[in-house]
Amino acid sequence: VNGRKSALPGGFEDLAPFVAEWGELESFEERYRRRQSLPMARLSAFYDAVTPRLPAIFEYLDRFAFDEPLPPAEALLFRVAMGLTEVAQAVEVFGQPAVPHAPLDHCVPVRVTTRVCQAVPVPRAAKPFLGGAR
Amino acid sequence: MNQTTDPWAKHRTLARDRGLGSAVVDADRYTSADVYAAEREKIFRRVWLLVGRESEVSNPGDFIKREIYPLEVEALIVRGKDGVVRAFHNTCAHRGSALVEASEGTTNLFVCPYHAWSFGTDGGCKAIPGAEYFPQVDKDKIGLTPIHADIWNGFVFLNFDETPRQTLREYLGDFGELYGEIPFGDFRHLVEMTMDIDTNWKCLLDASLESYHVPFLHRKSLPMISSTANPLNVYYDAQLWPPHSSFILQSNPDWVPNGRVLQFVYAATGANMRRTLDDGAPPSAKLSSAEAVNPLGIPNFFLRVLTVFPLTQLYVFDDSYNVQQVWPMGVGKVRFVSRFYFRSPPASYLERFGEAHLTASGRDVLSEDVAMTSSQFRSLRSGGVKRFYFGENELLLRHTHEMIQAYLDDRAPG
Numbered sequence: 001v002n003g004r005k006s007a008l009p010g011g012f013e014d015l016a017p018f019v020a021e022w023g024e025l026e027s028f029e030e031r032y033r034r035r036q037s038l039p040m041a042r043l044s045a046f047y048d049a050v051t052p053r054l055p056a057i058f059e060y061l062d063r064f065a066f067d068e069p070l071p072p073a074e075a076l077l078f079r080v081a082m083g084l085t086e087v088a089q090a091v092e093v094f095g096q097p098a099v100p101h102a103p104l105d106h107c108v109p110v111r112v113t114t115r116v117c118q119a120v121p122v123p124r125a126a127k128p129f130l131g132g133a134r
Numbered sequence: 135m136n137q138t139t140d141p142w143a144k145h146r147t148l149a150r151d152r153g154l155g156s157a158v159v160d161a162d163r164y165t166s167a168d169v170y171a172a173e174r175e176k177i178f179r180r181v182w183l184l185v186g187r188e189s190e191v192s193n194p195g196d197f198i199k200r201e202i203y204p205l206e207v208e209a210l211i212v213r214g215k216d217g218v219v220r221a222f223h224n225t226c227a228h229r230g231s232a233l234v235e236a237s238e239g240t241t242n243l244f245v246c247p248y249h250a251w252s253f254g255t256d257g258g259c260k261a262i263p264g265a266e267y268f269p270q271v272d273k274d275k276i277g278l279t280p281i282h283a284d285i286w287n288g289f290v291f292l293n294f295d296e297t298p299r300q301t302l303r304e305y306l307g308d309f310g311e312l313y314g315e316i317p318f319g320d321f322r323h324l325v326e327m328t329m330d331i332d333t334n335w336k337c338l339l340d341a342s343l344e345s346y347h348v349p350f351l352h353r354k355s356l357p358m359i360s361s362t363a364n365p366l367n368v369y370y371d372a373q374l375w376p377p378h379s380s381f382i383l384q385s386n387p388d389w390v391p392n393g394r395v396l397q398f399v400y401a402a403t404g405a406n407m408r409r410t411l412d413d414g415a416p417p418s419a420k421l422s423s424a425e426a427v428n429p430l431g432i433p434n435f436f437l438r439v440l441t442v443f444p445l446t447q448l449y450v451f452d453d454s455y456n457v458q459q460v461w462p463m464g465v466g467k468v469r470f471v472s473r474f475y476f477r478s479p480p481a482s483y484l485e486r487f488g489e490a491h492l493t494a495s496g497r498d499v500l501s502e503d504v505a506m507t508s509s510q511f512r513s514l515r516s517g518g519v520k521r522f523y524f525g526e527n528e529l530l531l532r533h534t535h536e537m538i539q540a541y542l543d544d545r546a547p548g
Contacts, residue, residue: 028490032497047395054398058484066482078483084395085490089498092393093354099498100354101505 008080009060009073015053015080018046022083023076035086036098047091050084057081140363145430147372147381149529156532156539159522163535164334165515169542170465177444177541178204181377182284182291182298182305184446184459186211187475189288189319190238191219195255198238199224203461203469205294209281210234210244214255219285221292222257222278233278244278253278286310288319299546306442307547309375312426313440313448318455320419321475325493329470331504333511335445335462336538338470341503342439342447342458343530345369345383351506355499359436361386368527370432376547377443377537379530382428385436395491403488420452441530443537453477456496466511472500 008015021038025031035043050057061078064070070078090097149157163169185200190211197212208224210233226233226246233244233253243260245252252260257278262268282293284302287310291302303310331338341347345367349360360367361384369381391397422428427438427450440448449456457473474496480486524531540546 028493031490032494051394051398054395055402058402058482058487061483064483082487082490085487085494088393088395088491089494092396093495093498095354099501099505101351101509102501 007073008077011060012053012057012077015049015077018049018080018083019076022046022080025079025083031083031086034083035090038097040090040095040097043087043090043097046083047087050081050087054081054084142370142430142432145370145432146364146368147370147529148368148526149524149532150526152372152374152529152533154529154532154536156536157524159524159535161514161519161522163538164336164511165465167465170334170462172542173462173538174204176544177538178202178462179294180299180541180546181444182293182300182302184289184442184457185209185221185292186290187288187318188219188285188290189322191290193240195240195242196238197234197241197244197255199234199236201461202292202294203463207281207294208232209292210278211283211290211292212255215242216256218256219283219290220255220257221281221283221290223281225279226251227253227259227276227278228262287314287316306378307375309378309380309440309442312375313380316421316424316427316450317419318448318475321455321477323476323479325474325476325489327472327493327497327500329472329500329504330463331468331470331508332466333468333504333507334466334514335460335468336535337507337510337514338460338468338503339445339534340531341507342460343379343441343534344528346525346527347506351502352499355495355502358385358389359383361388361434366527369530371428371430372529374533377534377540378441379443379533380438380440381530382432382438383436384432384434387434399488399491403485421450421455422452441534443534444541466515470500470504472496 008019021034021042022031025034057077058081061070061074061081064074069075094100183202185202186198190196190198191213194213194215194217197210200209200211201207202209210222210224211219212222213219224233225231226248228246228249228251231246231248233246235247241255243252243254250261250263254260257280259273259276262271262273265271265273282295282298284291284293286302286306293302306314345359348356348367349365352359364384367383370384372381373379391400417423422435422438428435436451438450440450442448445460445462447458449458454474454476457471457475459471461469461471463469474493476489480489524535537546
């Protein structure tokens with residue numbers, strides 16, 4: 001497709017065949033949907049190609065600062081690798097793309113938010129009510 | 135090791151050990167609109183409901199909005215300038231518009247988008263544009279409608295009764311005393327999942343109160359629990375604190391991670407079968423080291439589940455805990471919310487991968503329960519069965535359904 005956009009970092013070019021399916025996905029929910037939409041043969045091919053590269057992928061990515069955005073090629077590699085968090089469930093756990101017993105095209109509405117809650121700096125006292133607000 | 139050589143077998147808890155009846159119950163309690171209407175008024179409007187963590191409103195002016203689905207109420211939970219956490223109906227005192235649209239934020243003043251009446255973080259009315267047109271209104275005497283709020287171990291609870299029959303402390307009783315010191319506040323990183331499910335809230339709650347189904351429904355997704363010694367996962371050290379309860383679930387000591395990605399995640403991140411990422415905290419900081427969590431020292435500890443009646447469960451692992459809530463939205467609709475709290479956020483790309491893998495695996499387990507309990511509900515509505523059987527090993531179903539019935543019959547504890 002777009003050659004520049006789909007460029008993986010040097011040394012990871014062998015994963016290019018999976019960029020179209022996994023390279024654009026940002027969210028947990030998108031990855032879950034993609035896993036269910038692909039035939040098992042595609043999931044297995046992805047699994048067989050990416051799994052042996054996991055140590056090298058993260059050894060490479062974690063040379064970059066975690067608190068800054070990754071450069072485009074590295075960000076693409078990370079998105080592709082994250083696909084394996086879903087594909088591994090299909091390949092290693094269930095032996096099929098979807099969760100068993102769920103109907104075909106099962107789409108559980110899932111929302112994932114990640115945030116850091118701050119420590120509570122103020123007194124813990126809780127009074128149910130206040131003067132004046134009634 | 136078989137059952138007879140398990141030295142801990144005496145701590146397995148069956149219904150008869152706790153004097154629990156309710157071996158057979160009517161199936162229509164899951165499908166009847168009348169039962170649901172009674173549950174709304176006699177349970178959800180009367181008991182204390184857990185709605186969040188105090189740390190979600192850390193600083194003065196911080197607020198969160200939470201929907202109390204069975205009551206169709208939007209609650210604003212806000213920390214005032216004085217540091218006190220209060221709760222109000224998200225309803226303008228003028229003509230009842232929804233006041234706040236954002237689900238969370240920080241503000242000194244809530245301004246109604248309709249006519250700009252404004253309210254402070256203590257709920258008091260601060261300003262009325264054209265106040266001279268409202269001679270009947272004394273600004274200093276009106277405000278947002280308060281909701282009873284209190285805090286236990288960092289969790290914010292609300293109560294919608296006109297006058298609560300019990301304080302939160304009374305409601306939680308010895309259960310609250312025993313588990314009040316678990317250091318939940320040390321866990322600051324949150325991963326939240328929400329699922330809308332076509333089932334009755336009790337179908338889903340039932341699935342979280344017995345682990346008899348684990349070797350069957352979750353045969354592939356949870357192989358790390360059921361062991362040769364305890365193949366049907368009879369609970370160890372199950373405790374009843376009416377209306378609440380708790381139990382311990384063991385892990386299978388013979389299980390070894392299979393699957394190359396799972397092995398990679400475990401080896402590279404220190405994640406383990408207890409669904410945690412090893413955060414390097416010393417053993418004394420593990421949640422399972424808290425005296426109340428595993429007082430008998432049951433080996434192969436997997437988790438303790440605290441069930442806060444009626445719709446909340448706290449899953450206490452070693453290095454994380456999970457708050458699961460089954461919010462009824464109707465007789466056949468549930469909003470299921472799972473909040474996983476970790477001590478700290480991922481600090482590397484590898485850890486982000488590990489966290490996503492753990493989250494996907496947890497979601498798939500829950501999805502099996504979701505699939506089963508929604509098909510159960512569809513099937514139940516056909517009238518195909520008239521009664522349910524709760525086994526000796528399903529003692530917490532017996533207990534919880536006895537408690538539900540007690541509230542419906544106006545003979546609740548307290």
